[in-house]
Amino acid sequence: MKHLIELNNIDKYYKGKNCDLHVLKDISLMINEGEFAAITGSSGSGKSTLMNIIGCLDIPDSGSYTLGGVNIMKTTDKKRAYLRNRKIGFIFQGFNLIHALTAMENVQLPLIYRGVPYRERQIAARRALRLVGLENRLDHKPYELSGGQQQRVAIARAIASDPPVILADEPTGSLDSQSGKLVLEILTALNHKGRTLVIITHDENVAALAQRRIYIKDGKIAASSDLFNNQRNMTV
Numbered sequence: 001m002k003h004l005i006e007l008n009n010i011d012k013y014y015k016g017k018n019c020d021l022h023v024l025k026d027i028s029l030m031i032n033e034g035e036f037a038a039i040t041g042s043s044g045s046g047k048s049t050l051m052n053i054i055g056c057l058d059i060p061d062s063g064s065y066t067l068g069g070v071n072i073m074k075t076t077d078k079k080r081a082y083l084r085n086r087k088i089g090f091i092f093q094g095f096n097l098i099h100a101l102t103a104m105e106n107v108q109l110p111l112i113y114r115g116v117p118y119r120e121r122q123i124a125a126r127r128a129l130r131l132v133g134l135e136n137r138l139d140h141k142p143y144e145l146s147g148g149q150q151q152r153v154a155i156a157r158a159i160a161s162d163p164p165v166i167l168a169d170e171p172t173g174s175l176d177s178q179s180g181k182l183v184l185e186i187l188t189a190l191n192h193k194g195r196t197l198v199i200i201t202h203d204e205n206v207a208a209l210a211q212r213r214i215y216i217k218d219g220k221i222a223a224s225s226d227l228f229n230n231q232r233n234m235t236v
């Protein structure tokens, strides 16, 4: 089986004043289509840096990265942006919604970047918002919504263009347990429908929902489990 995400011997440095910070060290990681993987590790271990690379927001300094058969190291910035828009739906801890825009408008943004015509965009955004249970909040702006609702708008934005991969960085980190539970139910349901889901979390209860856990310590993969955890009973 071909891996959807294939990282081989990745290194990443951040430039420092006196010396460079070696943030990711020889990371090799394969994720198959349809998998649900959790990347865990303490704060500062390199999780978000890894997510940025998987999401084509950043490139490694060495090693190789192939996404859906495309060698990311050899693409132009433009092609990388294109792949990001087509292949990846992002969800962040802080929701990252645009405050001046309504739920419908926020969800349509990736579709605008993709050049989807107005009417088609409206239908896709409405469908995505219905899927996350917000069909009656279409014209609300982020400040008129609870944190859990804002995260659901962000999920709708991530899935409106139907990308094969969903990357979520601490998606429940800013939410109360009830809202967090609902967000995880939506994400796991999306995985059951075939989307590849990668969640970055320091919450063991969230990680326990995944088929596979990858534990990062000091920029290295310290452990990786292929546990198939069938207890998807959402005890957050």
Ligand SMILES: Nc1ncnc2c1ncn2[C@@H]1O[C@H](COP(=O)(O)OP(=O)(O)O)[C@@H](O)[C@H]1O
Pocket (backbone or CB within 6 Å): 014, 015, 021, 023, 041, 042, 043, 044, 045, 046, 047, 048, 049, 050
């Ligand atoms: N843009 C950046 N420039 C310099 N150092 C950074 C940058 N982003 C992250 N770092 C550093 O890299 C390390 C890993 O950060 P990060 O990937 O955000 O970890 P995590 O998401 O696991 O908390 C930390 O020491 C952090 O301070």
Ligand SMILES: [Mg+2]
Pocket (backbone or CB within 6 Å): 047, 048, 049
């Ligand atoms: Mg982080």
